[in-house]
Amino acid sequence: MVGKQIRLERIMNRNSKRTVIVPMDHGITLGPIPGLIDAKKTVDAVAAGGANAIIIHKGLVEAGHRGGGKDVGLIVHLSASTILSPDPNAKVLVCTVEEAIRLGADAVSIHVNIGSDDEKSMLKDLGDTAKKAQQWGLPLVAMMYTRGPKIKNEYDPAVVKHAARIGAELGADIVKVAYTGSADSFAEVVSGCFVPVVIAGGEKMETDRQVLEMVKGSLEAGGAGVSIGRNAFQHSKPEQIVRAISNMVHEGWSVEEALKLVEAG
Numbered sequence: 293m294v295g296k297q298i299r300l301e302r303i304m305n306r307n308s309k310r311t312v313i314v315p316m317d318h319g320i321t322l323g324p325i326p327g328l329i330d331a332k333k334t335v336d337a338v339a340a341g342g343a344n345a346i347i348i349h350k351g352l353v354e355a356g357h358r359g360g361g362k363d364v365g366l367i368v369h370l371s372a373s374t375i376l377s378p379d380p381n382a383k384v385l386v387c388t389v390e391e392a393i394r395l396g397a398d399a400v401s402i403h404v405n406i407g408s409d410d411e412k413s414m415l416k417d418l419g420d421t422a423k424k425a426q427q428w429g430l431p432l433v434a435m436m437y438t439r440g441p442k443i444k445n446e447y448d449p450a451v452v453k454h455a456a457r458i459g460a461e462l463g464a465d466i467v468k469v470a471y472t473g474s475a476d477s478f479a480e481v482v483s484g485c486f487v488p489v490v491i492a493g494g495e496k497m498e499t500d501r502q503v504l505e506m507v508k509g510s511l512e513a514g515g516a517g518v519s520i521g522r523n524a525f526q527h528s529k530p531e532q533i534v535r536a537i538s539n540m541v542h543e544g545w546s547v548e549e550a551l552k553l554v555e556a557g
Contacts, residue, residue, distance in 0.1 A: 295429030300465065302398040303345035303365035303431065304488075308542040310517040311466070311490060313433075314338045314524045314534065315347035315401075317369040321380075327525035332359035334525045339364035341534030342542075345398065347433070347519070350387045353395045367399045367433055368392035370421060371414075381439050382410035385417050389424040399431035399465075406455045407440030415462065422463025433519075434464035435492070446470055449477040456485040468492055468519045471506050478513035493520030500533065500554050504547045507540050517541045529554060 304311040316335070319328050327334055331352055336359045338346065345365030348357055353368060370392065371383040383403045392400045402421050404414040418434060425432040436455040438446045445451070449472045459467040464487060471491040472478045482489050491510045497503050503523045510518065518537060527533040536550035545553075 296426075296431055296465070299398045299429065300431050303367060304466075304517075305344060305542050309488070310511075310541045311344045311488075312342065312517055312534065312538045312541050313345045313347060313367065313468075313490065313519040314343045315369075315519055315521040316352075316525055317347050317349055317372075317401075318521060319352070320349055320372045320386075321374055325522075325526070327522070327527075327530070331357055334530060335359070335364065336361045337530040338524060338534045341531040342538035343524075343534050344517075344538075347401050350391060350395060353397075365398045366396060367401050368395055368397040369401045369403070371403045371417065379409065381405040381408035383414055383417075385421070389421065389428055389430060393428060393430065397430065399433060400425055401433035401435060401468075403435040403437070404455075404459070405437050405439045406458060407438050407443040407451070409440065411440065415458070418459070418462045418464070426463060431465040432463065433466045433468060434459035434462070435468045435519075436464075437470065437492075447472050449480045453481040453484045456481050456489055460485050460487045466490060466516070470494065471510055473509075475509040475512040478510055478515065482514040488516030489514075490517045490519045491515060493518065493523040496522045496526055500527075500536075500551060501547065503533070504536065504540065504550050507537055508547050511541065 339362040347367040370387045372386045436459040438451040456467045532554045536553045539545040
């Protein structure tokens with residue numbers, strides 16, 4: 293698939309085979325939260341910091357998500373739900389692969405909550421979307437979370453590695469999952485998944501060190517990079533934190549080197 297490979301290199305570093313993705317699809321889920329009110333400013337900042345790609349919904353692309361500056365890969369998110377819903381875990385398709393192609397997407401992404409009451413519908417959507425994306429040579433990022441009545445701990449390596457494997461088995465090119473808390477436990481997730489695995493950033497952390505230690509652990513485990521949203525775009529220095537993470541992911545920087553960069557920025 294020559295077309296897919298070309299597009300993958302727009303969202304992944306062709307030398308390191310890793311990626312730094314900044315998801316900014318939170319506007320539908322949470323509303324206009326800090327960091328996303330002026331989306332153009334934030335996109336330009338994370339692009340300047342060296343992000344390989346961003347994830348946004350179609351309406352923001354239509355409205356114009358770039359202000360200027362450095363280019364960045366575009367991943368259009370296809371599914372959504374809101375915190376106002378009776379079941380926020382029930383994601384539905386709100387965009388098609390064809391729409392994303394028309395918008396100029398380099399890839400598409402879809403969110404699946406394994407263990408939720410609506411799991412079967414989301415699995416069907418993932419399978420159908422993977423088939424369509426494959427037909428068009430468009431890379432697919434699957435956000436595979438473990439959330440629902442049967443999930444006692446969404447960071448449990450046993451359920452996270454199961455979720456990652458599901459994403460790969462159903463046709464995703466990159467799988468995004470929660471970090472399990474240590475390099476050793478996350479290595480189980482990576483070894484059980486035959487496509488690149490990136491970590492989610494989760495809710496805003498208290499310190500930069502916490503974020504960077506998480507990045508370090510995932511890379512030591514063999515992870516393919518990060519997909520960090522709020523800990524990037526809600527940072528007081530979004531360009532600097534993304535540059536620090538990018539240097540860790542692609543250049544092998546240590547946590548201390550990365551911290552110095554952020555503090556000096």
